[in-house]
Every structure is written in C-alpha cells, then in structure tokens.
Amino acid sequence: MLLFFFFFLHLPFTSSFLPPCLASRxxxxxxxxxxxxxxxxxxxxxxxxxxxxNFEYFPGKPRWRRQEAPxxxxxxxxxxxxxxxxxxxxVRQSFRRAFGRWSAVIPVSFAEAEEYGYADxxxxxxxxxxxxxxxxxxxLGVLAHSFSPESGRFHLDAAERWAVDFRAEKSKVAVxxxxxxxxxxxxxxxxxxxxxxxxxxxxxLKPRKRKVxxxxxxxxxxxxxxxxxxxxxVGSLSESDISTNRAVGVAWLGSSQRLRLLALCSSFLLLSxxx
Numbered sequence: 001m002l003l004f005f006f007f008f009l010h011l012p013f014t015s016s017f018l019p020p021c022l023a024s025r026x027x028x029x030x031x032x033x034x035x036x037x038x039x040x041x042x043x044x045x046x047x048x049x050x051x052x053x054n055f056e057y058f059p060g061k062p063r064w065r066r067q068e069a070p071x072x073x074x075x076x077x078x079x080x081x082x083x084x085x086x087x088x089x090x091v092r093q094s095f096r097r098a099f100g101r102w103s104a105v106i107p108v109s110f111a112e113a114e115e116y117g118y119a120d121x122x123x124x125x126x127x128x129x130x131x132x133x134x135x136x137x138x139x140l141g142v143l144a145h146s147f148s149p150e151s152g153r154f155h156l157d158a159a160e161r162w163a164v165d166f167r168a169e170k171s172k173v174a175v176x177x178x179x180x181x182x183x184x185x186x187x188x189x190x191x192x193x194x195x196x197x198x199x200x201x202x203x204x205l206k207p208r209k210r211k212v213x214x215x216x217x218x219x220x221x222x223x224x225x226x227x228x229x230x231x232x233x234v235g236s237l238s239e240s241d242i243s244t245n246r247a248v249g250v251a252w253l254g255s256s257q258r259l260r261l262l263a264l265c266s267s268f269l270l271l272s273x274x275x
Contacts, residue, residue, distance in 0.1 A: 055201060055221030056192035058148040063190045063225045064108070064120070065150075071226070074113035075099065075154075078124030083158055090164045091177065095123065098181035101212065102189060105219045106226040120150070121188055125158035140173050140207070146184040154184055166208055179211045186218065190225050194218065 064073060077091070092112065099110035113119040129135035134145050136157040144156040156162070162177045163169035179200075186201045194201035196217035205211055216234070 054196035054199065054217045055194040057190060058192055061190065061225065062149040070107035070109050072109050072111065073120045074111055075121035075123060076113040076116040076119035078116055078122065081124035081126050083125050083162060086162060086164060094164050094178040095181050098178050098185055101182055101214055102185055102222065105214060105229050105232050106222050107229050108226055121152040121154055123154045125156045127158045143175055144180050144184050146187040148187065149190050152188065154188055156180065173207050175207060176210045179205060182212050189222055191221050194221065
C-alpha cells in the first residue's frame with residue numbers, strides 16, 4: 001500500500017524509509033535534487049481522520065462555532081514574530097486574499113484585529129523549537145503548521161524565503177506566501193489534507209509555484225462544515241471579490257533533503273520519509 005503513495009507523489013522509494021514509531025533517531029539526510037515540497041501541519045491530531053471523498057477532516061470534525069450569521073472570525077499578526085524583508089502591507093495583503101478565498105465560498109467573514117491577544121487566529125513567523133511541540137527545521141523543511149479548530153494557532157517557519165512576487169524574489173527556494181496561507185487556513189477551518197491533486201489541501205507544492213485557487217474538492221469539504229456562502233456559485237469567484245471580501249465580508253512543507261507526508265492507508269498514518 002505504501003508504494004501507492006510513492007507512485008502517487010512521484011517519489012523515489014528508498015530503503016531509508018522508517019515510520020517514526022520505529023525510528024529511534026532520524027537517519028542522516030541524504031543529498032537529493034528533489035524540489036517537491038510537502039505540507040506537514042502541526043494539527044496534533046494526525047490519526048483516525050474521518051474521510052469524505054478526497055478531502056479529510058480532523059477527528060470529530062471540529063469547526064468554529066459562532067451564533068451570528070455569517071460567523072465572524074478575527075485574525076492578527078504577532079508583533080514579535082515577524083520577517084523583515086517583506087513589508088507588513090505585502091504580508092497583510094497576501095493573507096487578506098487568502099482569507100477571502102475561503103470566505104467567498106462559506107458564510108464566514110474574516111477581519112484583522114487590532115489586538116493580537118484577542119484574535120481568534122494568531123499568525124506568526126517562528127524558528128526552530130518555539131514551544132508548541134512542532135519545531136521547525138530550517139530552510140525547505142517544514143514550511144508551516146496550524147492547529148484544528150478552535151485553536152487558531154498559525155505558525156510559519158521564519159527560516160524560509162517567503163515571497164509575494166516571484167518577479168522581485170529570485171531565490172530558487174522561495175515559497176509563495178499566499179499559497180501556504182490558503183492551505184493552512186483550510187486547516188484552521190477544520191480541513192485536513194486532500195488527495196485530489198488540484199486541491200489547495202493536497203499536501204504537495206514546489207518552490208516558486210503558486211497554488212491559491214480553491215478546487216471543487218476544497219469547496220465541498222469546507223462547505224460540508226460551514227454551509228455555502230449564499231452568494232456563491234461555481235464560477236463566481238472573481239479576483240475583485242476575493243481581494244475585497246465582498247462575498248460576505250471577509251496554510252508544502254518540504255525539503256530537498258527530507259520529505260515528510262501524511263499518508264492514508266487503511267487509516268491515516270504519519271509517515272516519515274528520509275530521502
């Protein structure tokens with residue numbers, strides 16, 4: 001069964017593979033030219049995922065529960081955990097658009113809060129072991145992780161070279177900020193990984209690539225949790241609506257050295273691949 005996932009993600013199968021439950025310590029990282037990036041998200045609930053079609057949920061199908069309609073969620077950026085080579089306005093615009101893509105399809109609005117401590121969703125850039133049990137591992141390792149509802153923790157690896165415009169950012173290992181934000185927001189809302197290759201929740205992304213458009217699989221998965229935005233129809237996702245959040249108002253981790261992925265066999269198991 002494991003061979004299916006190597007074939008599915010176009011990965012070379014090597015004898016160095018060891019499931020984490022059997023490995024006493026990581027094996028040395030080998031040198032490889034693989035540029036595939038795979039999301040590994042610190043949801044803390046990586047087994048026994050319930051399945052519906054290609055998309056997945058966390059155990060118990062947790063979601064944000066609000067009395068008002070549409071539901072309103074706030075987000076804020078850590079004032080202490082930032083990166084200095086992207087302007088705050090560029091970072092905010094990337095996240096505004098990422099949140100807007102989800103709010104365009106579900107009756108949930110997102111707004112940036114002034115007070116970080118009171119925000120529902122707390123976003124920050126962190127390095128190494130930052131106290132949540134999910135340490136980051138440097139450039140082109142784990143890119144980001146977030147936690148299932150209603151935790152709201154959303155962490156990005158500060159060691160990565162984040163980009164908002166590949167015309168200006170020339171690094172070969174640059175990672176598109178909006179693409180990761182869209183993916184991780186899916187987790188914040190309650191979606192786990194999808195095995196539909198066109199889905200933003202599919203756990204694979206290459207450096208210098210953008211993947212921000214929600215697929216029908218993403219939409220069906222999140223609408224099963226929250227219902228449909230009354231203004232949403234397939235084909236109605238205009239860029240202006242996404243940018244301004246007019247619909248209702250208003251996230252692959254990977255490495256050229258190590259690849260980790262979540263694989264669905266008979267149950268959802270955490271696999272660690274040392275390539």
